Amino acid sequence: MxxxxxxxxxxxxxxxxxxxxxxxxxxxxxxxxxxxxxxxxxxxxxxxxxxxxxxxxxxxxxxxxxGHRFVRTALESIATPILTELRNVTGETAQMWIRRGERRICRVTVDSQHELKATLPAGSTLELPNGSSGRLLSHDPEALESVEEHGWVESVGRRTPGLGSVSAPVMLRDQMIATLCLAMPLSRVEVSPGRDFGENLARAARMVGTELETAKQL
Amino acid sequence: MxxxxxxxxxxxxxxxxxxxxxxxxxxxxxxxxxxxxxxxxxxxxxxxxxxxxxxxxxxxxxxxxxGHRFVRTALESIATPILTELRNVTGETAQMWIRRGERRICRVTVDSQHELKATLPAGSTLELPNGSSGRLLSHDPEALESVEEHGWVESVGRRTPGLGSVSAPVMLRDQMIATLCLAMPLSRVEVSPGRDFGENLARAARMVGTELETAKQL
DNA sequence: GAATCATATCCCACTGTATGGGAAGTTTTG
DNA sequence: CAAAACTTCCCATACAGTGGGATATGATTC
The missing domain is CATH 1.10.10.10 (Winged helix-like DNA-binding domain superfamily/Winged helix DNA-binding domain)
Structure with a gap:
């Protein structure tokens, strides 16, 4: 048979x-x-x-x-779907960055589906000082002040001309363990990256921190 | 060519x-x-x-x-090689347990290579109260006292006759998030599970906590 | 409720990929 | 230094995977 x-x-x-x-x-x-x-x-x-x-x-x-497909921290597991949802809502590339010494690493990236997009592959490393996530991860005082006031910090053309970004910190027990970031070409920015996208981004970053906290309680 | x-x-x-x-x-x-x-x-x-x-x-x-191959927390990723090394050193089944409500779940198990062994598959759930990990995860006062004094708590034939076990807590920021456990037939115990294996076990549990802490700092 | 569209599932003639014994080179061990 | 073990690769051969198309089911639209 x-x-x-x-x-x-x-x-x-x-x-x-x-x-x-x-x-x-x-x-x-x-x-x-x-x-x-x-x-x-x-x-x-x-x-x-x-x-x-x-x-x-x-x-x-x-x-x-x-290999790397199996070595993912809980942080990445939690952040990936939240970043995907954020990308779906905003249409722009959503990323998570962490600090490593004096550099930062893109741990997760969910790319915009526009033909014109800001994108770097996961695993990319950049110098700390520029870009909204770089400023945040290096504890730049102006960046921290912006987070205090708005929940996010934005950057316009600092590292790459024509590019805007906005970042928000992922906090775990009062420590910044990562940042979430939206990156987009300035042509799609209406007011500013922060004004346009910051609220959704900050909410997503808080969500990551909350779910990680819940996960840590086991 | x-x-x-x-x-x-x-x-x-x-x-x-x-x-x-x-x-x-x-x-x-x-x-x-x-x-x-x-x-x-x-x-x-x-x-x-x-x-x-x-x-x-x-x-x-x-x-x-x-699928399940990719859904592993950082805790499991860190604990697995440490439990493997512990099993290699002691020859006995090494496990990690976590608490879920009023039950406990075996998250990682690395089995002894003896023909006679204590083994449960990963994913097993047990009632809290018995066994060394159960007593520890339910914060049994005597268990906590034993940990305070020795770094480990042992159990002889409490849940399964002929079986001994010793457990040590995995701590993260003063919270017990899991336990590591060695389980073995009493026939291979010389003095007691705690006396024979506790020191290695406690060191392994501290190692897991330390590496998780380091991982959390990112 | 019928028509249309989308999806899930499966078949099987056909395509082309994976296998592993064996050889050569390198490293480790006694 | 010889033997053993390991790494790496070749290639004749075996057999596993492909995907167009068909059928059944479910969802959507009118």
Whole structure:
């Protein structure tokens, strides 16, 4: 009798086996072969492919570990849908930035669907001082004052001519752990980035902080 | 000129496309087709397979979202390798438990490699009151006193005869957010679960708390 | 309530991708 | 220094995945 359409998939089965194999601890290609029962050449090639697509990453001694797709903090998990909703509401690129030393890193980005858009890939790093998120993350006094007054700080053409942005802090227990940011070409700004978008942005940033707090209570 | 062996992989590329497609928001099978450019029958079948292996999950309205492989808090990400190392050092099953209302849930388990072992699958829920983690998570005064004195609390045959366990709290800003636990058959206990394993366990629990703190500082 | 549109699901002839034994080079171990 | 282990790659071969199209179901519109 013919089987109904199956959901089994050989490649996915093998990918899952490899992921399970590195779940607890990293493994070399040979060790992956032993843990999965697959031939070393098969698992070696597969592991290299999995690195390319972010399922694994390779550390200096040649071992494979879970890749960036699995290493996401709770903050990113919480922020991503909120940023997506914010992008849907405003139409502009919505991002989350964190500080690392004297630089900032874009942890999440949800791009505008306009043809003309402000966009940087997630993972981008920038110098701190410019742009609304940079000023906020570097605790620039004027930026903090703007947040105090409006809940957001805006930037017009500071880092990239023709570009506007507005940022709001994500607070956890009175500490700024990240910023949410909307970036857009000035041609779509009516009054100013802050006036146009700041209220929605500040509400989204508070939401991230609240949900993280709730998550932390476990 | 012949290319060197390539790391591209058609199936992984498609899996990654689907995962990227649901990253920001859930999608139906038809919507996945649109977001990825794949034919609906292809992406429908692939999505069903991805559900089977934990890459996606399907919600009630038929939409696909990221599956259990991707929904892990920072706490679990941090705790898993530490529990693996603890299991390697002690040889016994190492687990992390959290409190949910009047129950407790096993969030991570790394099983002993002995043939005789204490094991429950991750996701198990138990009533609070018994077992060393249960007593700790329910803030039993004697348990807290034991932690104060030793850094750990032990249990011998309280919930399951023949089984011993020792637990230590994972603290974040003076709050107990989880417990780490070692469970083992009494036949492998020399003095008591606490005396034998407590020091390693308490150190591992402090490590989890410290790394989570560091992660929170971003 | 019927018509239309959209979606979910499945089939199967056909396409083309993945496999793994084996070889070569490198690194580690005794 | 030899042996063992590992990494990496090739390629003849095997077999898994594709997607157009059909059917059924549900939602929307008139």
């Amino acid at each position: 013919a089987e109904p359409a199956t959901t089994s998939n050989r490649m996915l089965e093998r990918v899952a086996m490899v992921l399970d194999a590195v779940e607890g601890s990293s493994a070399s290609a040979s060790e992956l072969g032993r843990r999965t029962g697959l031939s070393v050449s098969t698992v070696h090639r597969l592991a290299l492919s999995m690195v390319e697509y972010g399922f694994l990453r390779r550390v200096d001694d040649g071992d494979f570990k879970l | 012949a290319e060197p062996a390539t790391t591209s992989n058609r199936m992984l590329e498609r899996v990654a496309m689907v995962l990227d497609a649901v990253e920001g928001s859930s999608a139906s099978a038809s919507e996945l087709g649109r977001r990825t450019g794949l034919s609906v029958s292809t992406v429908h079948r692939l999505a069903l397979s991805m559900v089977e292996y934990g890459f996606l999950r399907r919600v009630d309205d038929g939409d696909f979202k990221l």
